Amino acid sequence: MPIIVNVDVMLAKRKMQSKELAEKIGITTANLSILKTGKAKGIRFDTLEAICEALQCQPGDVLEYVSE
Secondary structure (H helix, E strand, O other): OEEEEEEEHHHHHOOHHHHHHHHHHHHOOOHHHHHHOOOOOOOOOHHOOOOOOOOOOOHHHHHHOOOO
């Protein structure tokens, strides 16, 4: 898939656990895991906004396009 999700990279930079992020943004750890592994088919803008707010980053820090 040409879209790479870098949530785990941002979590490491912010020294935050997945469980803590999931609680802050109001999703389950299972859904966050699906997003982190790139198995999600999409992401809602309000979820992306919450992730960016919690991690104090921009959408481009979380999502990356890599041509195949």
